[in-house]
Amino acid sequence: MSPVKRLSTPPKQPPSKSTAAGRAPVTLRDIASVVGVSPSAVSMALADHPRIGRATKDAVRTAARELGYVANSAGRALRAGRATAVAVVVPNTAQHVFGHPYFMHLLVGVTSSANAHDSGLLVSTNPDQSHEVAAYDRILRSQTAAGAIIASAASNDANVSRMVDTGLPVVLVGRYPHLPQAVSVGVDDHAGAAAVTRHLVADHGLRRIGHISGPLEHQTALDRYEGFRAALAECAEPCAHTLAIGDFSEEAGRAGAAQLLDGMSDLQAIFAANDEMAYGALLELRSRGLRVPQDIALVGYDDFGVSRLTSPALTTVRVPAEQLGLHAADRLFDLIDGVAGEVTHTELPTELVVRESCGEHPAPTAAPTVTGTTAATG
Amino acid sequence: MSPVKRLSTPPKQPPSKSTAAGRAPVTLRDIASVVGVSPSAVSMALADHPRIGRATKDAVRTAARELGYVANSAGRALRAGRATAVAVVVPNTAQHVFGHPYFMHLLVGVTSSANAHDSGLLVSTNPDQSHEVAAYDRILRSQTAAGAIIASAASNDANVSRMVDTGLPVVLVGRYPHLPQAVSVGVDDHAGAAAVTRHLVADHGLRRIGHISGPLEHQTALDRYEGFRAALAECAEPCAHTLAIGDFSEEAGRAGAAQLLDGMSDLQAIFAANDEMAYGALLELRSRGLRVPQDIALVGYDDFGVSRLTSPALTTVRVPAEQLGLHAADRLFDLIDGVAGEVTHTELPTELVVRESCGEHPAPTAAPTVTGTTAATG
DNA sequence: CGCCCATGCTCAATCGTTAGAGCACTTCGA
DNA sequence: TCGAAGTGCTCTAACGATTGAGCATGGGCG
Numbered sequence A, B: 001m002s003p004v005k006r007l008s009t010p011p012k013q014p015p016s017k018s019t020a021a022g023r024a025p026v027t028l029r030d031i032a033s034v035v036g037v038s039p040s041a042v043s044m045a046l047a048d049h050p051r052i053g054r055a056t057k058d059a060v061r062t063a064a065r066e067l068g069y070v071a072n073s074a075g076r077a078l079r080a081g082r083a084t085a086v087a088v089v090v091p092n093t094a095q096h097v098f099g100h101p102y103f104m105h106l107l108v109g110v111t112s113s114a115n116a117h118d119s120g121l122l123v124s125t126n127p128d129q130s131h132e133v134a135a136y137d138r139i140l141r142s143q144t145a146a147g148a149i150i151a152s153a154a155s156n157d158a159n160v161s162r163m164v165d166t167g168l169p170v171v172l173v174g175r176y177p178h179l180p181q182a183v184s185v186g187v188d189d190h191a192g193a194a195a196v197t198r199h200l201v202a203d204h205g206l207r208r209i210g211h212i213s214g215p216l217e218h219q220t221a222l223d224r225y226e227g228f229r230a231a232l233a234e235c236a237e238p239c240a241h242t243l244a245i246g247d248f249s250e251e252a253g254r255a256g257a258a259q260l261l262d263g264m265s266d267l268q269a270i271f272a273a274n275d276e277m278a279y280g281a282l283l284e285l286r287s288r289g290l291r292v293p294q295d296i297a298l299v300g301y302d303d304f305g306v307s308r309l310t311s312p313a314l315t316t317v318r319v320p321a322e323q324l325g326l327h328a329a330d331r332l333f334d335l336i337d338g339v340a341g342e343v344t345h346t347e348l349p350t351e352l353v354v355r356e357s358c359g360e361h362p363a364p365t366a367a368p369t370v371t372g373t374t375a376a377t378g
Numbered sequence C: 001c002g003c004c005c006a007t008g009c010t011c012a013a014t015c016g017t018t019a020g021a022g023c024a025c026t027t028c029g030a
Numbered sequence D: 001t002c003g004a005a006g007t008g009c010t011c012t013a014a015c016g017a018t019t020g021a022g023c024a025t026g027g028g029c030g
Helices: A028-035 A039-046 A054-067 A073-080 A092-097 A100-116 A135-141 A158-165 A189-203 A219-233 A250-263 A275-287 A321-336 B028-035 B039-046 B054-067 B073-080 B092-097 B100-116 B135-141 B158-165 B189-203 B219-233 B250-263 B275-287 B321-336
Strands: A086-090 A121-125 A148-151 A170-173 A183-187 A208-213 A240-245 A269-272 A297-299 A316-318 A343-348 A350-353 A375-377 B086-090 B121-125 B148-151 B170-173 B183-187 B208-213 B240-245 B269-272 B297-299 B316-318 B343-348 B350-353 B375-377
Touching: A028 A039, A028 A054, A039 A054, A073 B073, A086 A100, A086 A135, A086 A321, A100 A121, A100 A148, A100 A321, A100 B100, A100 B121, A121 A135, A121 B100, A135 A158, A148 A158, A148 A321, A158 A170, A170 A321, A183 A189, A183 A321, A189 A208, A189 A219, A189 A269, A189 A297, A189 A316, A189 A350, A208 A219, A208 A250, A219 A240, A240 A250, A250 A269, A250 A275, A269 A275, A275 A297, A321 A343, B028 B039, B028 B054, B039 B054, B086 B100, B086 B135, B086 B321, B100 B121, B100 B148, B100 B321, B121 B135, B148 B158, B148 B321, B158 B170, B170 B321, B183 B189, B183 B321, B189 B208, B189 B219, B189 B269, B189 B297, B189 B316, B189 B350, B208 B219, B208 B250, B219 B240, B240 B250, B250 B269, B250 B275, B269 B275, B275 B297, B321 B343
Parallel strands: A086 A121, A086 A148, A148 A170, A170 A183, A183 A343, A208 A240, A208 A269, A269 A297, B086 B121, B086 B148, B148 B170, B170 B183, B183 B343, B208 B240, B208 B269, B269 B297
Antiparallel strands: A121 B121, A316 A350, A343 A375, B316 B350, B343 B375
């Protein structure tokens, strides 16, 4: 068509360079014929096998680099009996219950670990619950992934225990008390919720507090609720508390706030189990003409980046989702490599992030309060 | 060596159940020995080959279902010469420039298409730019993915054209005017920006407007800026406009707003090139005691879910990121299947979302304004 | 001089799947 | 009654990487 080609790039197809960008993938055989040895020798040289001579290894590695050799993952996986990629499984139920930001942060963490391990990352969500055989089920059984990280919602999700039972390396994100043998990584929601509750009680002297929880069949929601109650119980003076059950959505936060306000007179503070419900609560408070924090204090949980955008900026508990993903992936690679380890459940610390939604904090706290233990044996 | 050959099935590892949950993966051979035919026949039966009898097909399919057979993707990929999975590539530069919500929405769309095509989804981000060979480069060259969807930031990203040149099926997300031969899917940012600008000019009668753009070497930022100017140019009365260049971050929005306010007296409106910068601008306006929308109007772009949480709720332009992902994946599967198609660039419509940040809109518009063309031939 | 061993490679087989060639058997038309 | 065509399957050979077995060669030692 055009009389002049790109430049420097000669006619692509035919005699071709030996560099990289060409069409046909480079195989061991290509390297073998360049170096003048057998494909087996090339394989062994690249694996640094002791029975291959120094000179041959050098020649092979040079040729591999020049040809731009990348091992065909299918061939390798077939021979090895397992793939190199790992999968992240997000059941659709989880997608709805948690928000998108959580998974994105998680993914970023998992990705960086996968990159460090030279490993691909498969992402699978369940298309619809009517499907008897879930998408991830197929992925795992087709040996596409060497292991899986599962971020599930319901603590009694049958799919989770089924997955754990397959014997495939699996790391769960979250806390699974009824699957004590499973490897899992989570945060100490109990401690985080207790910390933010204590902030309300101890730092601000509030005594009449309502909690908007998530669905209590979800471990996360339950832990946050129980952390809330535990913190109140340890309080010297009596504290009045009340509960509204939501589903982590903004709308549920709005409804929950309405329920709390109607149910308890002179409510002084609301602790929403996640930031999104806190926003909903904020809207409800505002529509009733209540000012935050002057008339009522408000705190959330998660801190996935938007909490600082509201007015007032929301005091909340930071969940280190990215670290969570990183850790989960690291644990998974350990499992895949057969590094057992005693620890089944790892807990990452949460951090209380004080902003404006409780008012000026009278007690000048030094460092940010970090809560949470690090490990538990199973 | 062994006196007896394979035959039907001598005691394998476990005498055990034949259902699914066990350890060893089910292969074609397992089905073959159950049904009493050769593995080839099983393969052909499952592929509905015409030369296989009805009875055999039924028997094979029944056995496959009962054993829970799932084809080993490595074996299949090796034989076929290409994988079934597709990759989503997110260069790290893009990750920083756009926000996380954009990619999550994109991913959701891509996932649903991949699920519909019974295909895995690989996610790859570039670990660090110092790496000469990028992670996605390896993924693609190792034949792990049959094709890739690339969401890049800079319009002149060398990696993008390199990827397109490999001959591997690739779909770009965004607009790439200098790569007209590449298949791409994007939104009509020019039209979207023009629509929201017209909203300010025509519906609200504002005449002194500032724009906070993204980095102008990014096609998206450029298109939005030019749409803004085009809308002003078509206005009958003269409109004063000014520009501050940002980087799509909240902080840049704050700085940009300050620059605009200092640079033009009696500024009536600010159009930020994305919602995050609009938040930043909002903070700056508020800190100067300017009320939105009473003293100054503010609009954003993207509408990835949080725009409605601010006060006032932000008028913005909705970018259908999920549809974008869905479409991109569909186009990619077409490419992989050899379905060529004349169209190289597909544009999805954007939608003006009117909320509170411009004040009551005097002109009672009927339906939401949808802008954008659908296709262009290359 | 003969043996052993270390070194450095090649050979062949294997992973699971699939396409094409080929082989038995049946049916049909001439 | 015989070939031709059709039907239904089996056999074989790949795809690319890996690995244990095996085969040369050469040096050291008795």
